[in-house]
Amino acid sequence: MRIATTIFLTDETISPVRLARELEQRGFSGLYLPEHTHIPVSRETPAPMGEPLSREYGRSLDPFVALGQAAAVTERLALGTGITLVAEHDPIVLAKQVATLDFLSGGRFTFGVGYGWNVEEAADHGVRWATRRNLVRDRMALMRALWAEEPRSYEGEFESVRASYAHPKPLTAPRGRAGAEPLTGPRTLIGGAAGPKLFAHIAEYADGWMPLGGSGLTRSLPALRQAWRDAGREGEGPEIVPCGVVPSQGKLAHYQDLGVSEVILDLPSAGEAEVVRALDEFAQYL
Template identity: 85%
Template structure:
């Protein structure tokens, strides 16, 4: 089972370059970074992780810039977004950034995507909250048209793109889907709470699920795997990558027994000394 990490990197924490080098030297498999463009001061949306909202949420680095630095100073470390708020991006621009990072890293990039929780943040990006899931689905389809090997147009509910020359292409090869075109682009995981709508979207246009923590996996995984089969997806089933995990031997053993192949451990949004101490503690699980 691969052991990766996630952290809110900010202007006050360890740098992406130092962290990436330390992770690779110690044998961790990957680094996933979250995303918030900004946190409106006037906010009615309660934070699902509890109030008051931690300082790092309003100070996080741009995830693609930071992941690019991490990839540039390592050779084996996987890099990923955990997660990218797709509804808050122009899809043509996001397709280019994701493909470029996957290309320059030699196929080490995972695109974790999600729908967000902060209504006010999304509203500043022009997102209508009630349709954000459909918007993400639509934008992912547009991005896959740009990632296709041959120029391919897309006409969706929210956006469209002409058949275009769009390079570089992601390194990750296309994956076949029954009754649909190939799944192009980097490895894609969808974050979110377990539920039939989320699982249907994972089975339709992703490679797997990135739940926060691993609570309830024993009950959720059979439902997700059934949705995967019902959609005509083949292979060993969807990947499941619990993110933001505080580890223990028993917890990691349960994940392994459930068929989880990768776990993402949470690091503190702290300075170099504290983060390195935490890596030393986590090394026992490698």
């Protein structure tokens, strides 16, 4: 089981370059970064992680720029978003960003996809909250069309694109789906709370699930794996990658027994000295 990390990198924390080098030197498998474009001051949406909302949410670095820096100073470290708020992006531009980062890193990118929790943030991007899940699904299909080897058009409920030349391509090979176009693009994990709609979307257009924290997996995984089989997906089943985990030996052993392939440990959003101390503490789990 691979041990990766996640952190809110901000203008006040350790830099992406220093963190990436420290992670690779110690043997951690990856670095995943969250995303918030902004946090409206007048926010009425309660934060699911509790109030008051921590300072780092309004100061986070752009994950694609930060991961580009991390890619440039490492050779083996996997890089990912945990998660990208796809509904807040132009999908044609996002497809280019994802493909470029995957190409320049040598295929090390994992595309963590999510729907968000902050209604006001999404509204400033023109997102109608009730439609955001279907909007993300539509935009993912458009991006897959741009990532295909041959020019392919897409016409969906919310988005469309003409058959286009769009390079570079992500380096991950297409994955088969019974009765449907193969999945193109990098390894894709969807974040979100367990439920039939989420599991159906994972089975339709992703490679696995990125649950926050990882609680309740024993109850949830049978339903997800059944949705995977019902969708005619090939292979042993979806990847399970809990994110933001506060580790213990017992917890990690439990995840391994459940078939979890990777765990993403939660680092403090802090300066260099505090983050390095946390890495030294987490090294016991490698």
